[in-house]
Amino acid sequence: MQRPLGAQISHMLKDRGVDVIFGIPGVHNQEMYRGIEEAGITHVLARHEQGAGFMADGYARATGKPGVAYVITGPGLCNIMTPMGQAYSDSVPMLVISSCLDEVAARKGQLHQMKDQRAAAETVCDWSEEAQTSDAAYALVARAFAEFQTQSPLPKHIQVPIAQLVADADPAPPAPRAMRLPGVNxxxxxxxxxxxxxxxxxxxxxxxxxxxxxxxxxxxxxxxxxxxxxxxxxxxxxxxxxxxxxxxxxxxxxxxxxxxxxxxxxxxxxxxxxxxxxxxxxxxxxxxxxxxxxxxxxxxxxxxxxxxxxxxxxxxxxxxxxxxxxxxxxxxxxxxADDVAATRARWRAETDAERPGIVPICDALRDVVPADTMIYSDMTQLAYVAKEVWDMDRPGHWHHPYGFGTLGYATPAAIGGAVARRGKPTMAMIGDYGFHYTMQELGVAVELGLPIPIILWDNGKLKEIEDSMIRAQIAPNAVVAQNPDFCKLAEAFGARAAAPKSLEALQNAVTEAFAAQGPTLIYITPELTE
Known part of the structure; x- marks a missing residue:
């Protein structure tokens, strides 16, 4: 039967295997929310569209399925463009669906107005298109899912005019039985x-x-x-x-x-x-x-x-x-084999010398996290060392903002991964400065009761940038920011917090965090190994 197009899109997504949507509703995209529960899809309310995008990214990396986000016209889309750029650089399947104004050329001063939001989004994703009819919306969704399955998975953006979201539309056509990858020669x-x-x-x-x-x-x-x-x-x-x-x-x-x-x-x-x-x-x-x-x-x-x-x-x-x-x-x-072992030992020592004191922390964490833990890390020296010295026994279990290199990725991405893997261990690893970018998403983890240990590495500054400035013979500038009491901040959100003073205490805190009823911020500093 006919329903508003906004509702029909959710039903189409459900037919294509979507079970979770991340986003934030607004007056412009509220019609997209009419069909979410009716279609049997769970919606995760982010605290910022950037968080919604990173959650969709984390969900996609955890499952191999597209992560889907709903955002509003203008600022909502702008806020999610950083996660879209991250997904594009790392070949992550993400579908962002936004509302858009019906007309922007002849009338100025409209709510959320941009000169050309479709073109803006296209700079950070595989393609960005506007669906001016229900048939076009269905065709674009179908195209996105076909390309996710048969090509390098890259993020897509579809925008739908508000008038079209409100208008009644016939149901979307059913999904094809199967999409096949190119054959092997x-x-x-x-x-x-x-x-x-x-x-x-x-x-x-x-x-x-x-x-x-x-x-x-x-x-x-x-x-x-x-x-x-x-x-x-x-x-x-x-x-x-x-x-x-x-x-x-x-x-x-x-x-x-x-x-x-x-x-x-x-x-x-x-x-x-x-x-x-x-x-x-x-x-x-x-x-x-x-x-x-x-x-x-x-x-x-x-x-x-x-x-x-x-x-x-x-x-x-x-x-x-x-x-x-x-x-x-x-x-x-x-x-x-002995040459390989000697080479690896030499490289490990180089890594330890470049950023002293971090290798023992990585070793302590590796020894205590459960075998199936999925880890999401951020742009922080703790992760830079860990990526080199922490061997993984299974693939697809460590995710990092590699290409675009954005700060603030780990916390919301880990939330998306934990939503995808309910009952399985998920951990985040983030620096003090990166935590500032998306700290508000801690409220989502509390709300959902996700037992995520969030390892927060606080060296009191943008240490990697300071080191780079010194190497370039630049007097370090603008690399120190006033930090809050992170443990009290976490507790204000309703999360647990711990500040271990030894490696053994760190291991105990991580073990307790995996068994908790919600997230735990585990605050560590370079003094941990001094």
Whole structure:
């Protein structure tokens, strides 16, 4: 039967598997809220649209399903553009649906008016379109979900004029039975298997696009075992390779010395990685040998050298096919396990020397968090160290604002992840300055009773920026801000708080936080290991 289009959109989303929407209602988008409960969808009320966007991002990374957010015209959309930019840089499936004014050219001074909000949103997402009819709205939602399933997952924005949201519309067409990823070219994989089998020092690099292929029973580990190859992962790919693999170099691509390892390889296989600046922090990996690139994104494949092979394919399907091919013809290797171990030990010591006192905190946390914990970290020195020295035994369980590099990500993203994984452990790791950006979302975690330990690292300043200024011979300026009493602030929201003074006390606080009825802010400072 006919309902207002705003309600019909929620029913369409439910038909496509959406069970949670994050957002904030307003007079412009209230029609979108008419159908949420009727469709059987849970709505999570954020305290700020930026928080809603990060929650949708965290939900998407936890589930692999699109995170959906509803926002209002103008400022609501502007507020969520930072999370949209983060999702775009990290290939996270997010759908933002906003209201928009019916007309902006001939009439000025309207509530929430922007000159061109559709174009503004397009600067931070895959595409941004306006649906001027119900059929257009349905077509755009269907297009978004089709692309989420068959291409590199990137955020989309759909805006619907207020008059259309209010108008009655027929129901949306049903979802298709299945969307399939591009098929794997069997001959191309067979050729790749021969190249790998003939190589003496093959080197795999796994990125976030290969997460689904990782883990104990995933094809990535079978490929490594049969090929006798060494491996790296990007930060987003941690856990794809086994931390116990004696030929695994870890998530240490950004170590300058990793270029020397690449120079020793005679074949490099890049799977599901963009080789972004934030992966390498240098222009090139360092190899001079041929390479194989496996990626869904043609833009990434276009960067392959003349001697390289490029495969447009889903990492899971490609690695599954390769594992079968290598079973009959396993490889050999000149890589030495003791050399890998020595290299990793040297890189760990470098990391510890660069930011003293943090490695022991990471080790203490790693030893006490439950095995299935999903961790969301922020732009903070605690996380920068942890990403290098904290081995993950499973993929897709550590999420960070890698490319866009925004502050304030961890707390709301962890809330989105905890909503997605009710009953499973979730933890946030954030710095004192980043916590200021989205601290209000702590109220959402309290409201929902989410047992999230929030590790707040307070070094009293923007320490990473201070260090960078000193290296550039700039007198440190504007790097110190007045902080509140974070524990009292958390308690004012209704959360628990702890300020451990030793590593053992930190471990006890984390264990208690996972068993609590709501979030716990765990406040730590550099004095913890001094």
């Amino acid at each position: 069997q001959d191309a994989v067979a050729t790749a298997a021969k190249q790998i089998g003939n190589a003496q020092r093959p080197l795999f690099v796994f990125g976030g696009g290969a997460v689904r292929a990782g883990g104990k029973d995933g094809p990535a580990r079978a490929v490594l075992e049969r090929s006798k190859a060494a491996s790296f992962t990007s930060y987003a790919g941690r856990g794809i390779a086994s931390p116990d693999d004696p030929l695994h170099f870890g998530a240490s691509l950004a170590r300058p010395g990793s270029a020397d390892i690449f120079a020793q390889a005679d074949l490099v296989i890049f799977v599901g990685t963009d080789l972004a600046e934030v992966d390498l922090w240098r222009e090139e990996p360092g190899h001079t040998c041929p390479a194989i690139h496996v990626n869904l994104d043609p833009q990434v494949l276009a960067r392959a050298e003349a001697a390289d092979d490029a495969h447009q394919a889903d990492a899971f399907g490609w690695l599954t096919t390769l594992a079968v091919a290598l079973e009959a013809a396993p490889g050999t290797t000149d890589w030495r």
